[in-house]
Amino acid sequence: MNLNNIISTIRHKKSFLCVGLDPVLESIPEHLLQEDDPVFMFNKYIIDATRDLCVAYKPNLAFYEKLGPSGIKSLKKTIDYISDDHFIIADAKRSDIFNSAKMYADTFYDYLGCDAVTVSPYMGVDAVQPFLRKNKWAILLIATSNPGACDIQNIITDSGNPLYLDVVQNSMNWSDYNNIMFVVGATRPLELSLIRKKAPDHFFLVPGVGAQGGDLKQVCDNAMNDSCGLLINMSRSILYANSGKEFYKYSREVCLATQAEMEVILREKKII
């Protein structure tokens, strides 16, 4: 999926929502545990209830790998079930030397069929390059949403900037906004606006709205650009909105409310 596809999907759906597919066996509604593949069935209900309201899905690999080989099977079935008109992000936060990074790229792009992979930038350009295929995306960890993120990311460098801005600057030598995005947490408003200033055209993948406490409107005020430029990820607040038999209806309610809020913002900013 290329940049134009993403932007036109956002305009068409009036949404820039990404649904995080992070299934936890302990939190999945009980009646699904009798199914052959409870993880896939849970995801299937969530996808059916949300597909018209979101533009992207983001499975986090940690949740699938924990289940051993069967988790990888559930993940592949899930991705096969999502249609081609959604942007699929493998939230894997990988990074390795070129040879090994290429294997990860083969896994996520060719075997699993994802459009994008989250990548840690600490190892430099050759750890990122294998992910920069045509119509595929490396989404670099820049300013993450976790409490300890600033330990390293906000170290001031001799340029006078915090490290995360130097990483953004460096990444512009690796490729451009046609196959690089940035992870910037909703919990980091200052970083959102500083990174937007440095990278006016890049898309940001923004976790941290919902369960982690980030505010959607504030994120948009700080970092939206003329093409939207944002994919807002929500996981727990959608997936675990309810634990009953009709849990997916509650998930849909959360998505409907979010999409409505997004539509208002997109109109205000004259993007639609």
Place this chain on the structure above:
Amino acid sequence: MNLNNIISTIRHKKSFLCVGLDPVLESIPEHLLQEDDPVFMFNKYIIDATRDLCVAYKPNLAFYEKLGPSGIKSLKKTIDYISDDHFIIADAKRSDIFNSAKMYADTFYDYLGCDAVTVSPYMGVDAVQPFLRKNKWAILLIATSNPGACDIQNIITDSGNPLYLDVVQNSMNWSDYNNIMFVVGATRPLELSLIRKKAPDHFFLVPGVGAQGGDLKQVCDNAMNDSCGLLINMSRSILYANSGKEFYKYSREVCLATQAEMEVILREKKII
């Protein structure tokens, strides 16, 4: 496995060799491809041929994940086959928010049975913490062996140091040399000696000797400490020493020569 176990194994075996278990189907001797599980069988031959000469094994996850669910099965069989007196490193280079990092830790420690996981430090303390269990190890990427490593790792910070030294300094607030090690490439002699100065007691996992061109003697001159303090990883030069039916004999030859070289160095440095 705790620090004393590692040091006494090194003294006992007169070796600080770590064998990288990175099986590539295209490079595995042809006759093994008829086996039910060629990846496991290849690893089994390598383990049998090297177990008395090395103190650690390091499977890189990229090589197993590429094979889908069956790759994870081969990896688990491989780890189960290695005895408890080897230090087993999951070379996964993970990093995620606390919840997800904990899932990775569960996967690598509880499900797979590894002793250590390589972790990217860019996300800060809470991405590392779940890996710091008793007798388990987070091995932080500090100065990696790939050509692009310096892009980010050698950015000078306002402390006047390159970033990698600030990361080492930071990590000392996260835990100590009893469950943190550092990845420092053999291709980076200056970094090896500067990091050793800053962290006299930490073990370093050193890739890059062999196929990547690093020199064992030089690494030891720059970074060995009184307890050895080094695990030298070699993968390709051992695994693919020969492609015939008796490939494992050639693998053993490479390990024997390396162990002999290590024994000389350990004696010179009066560690044995």
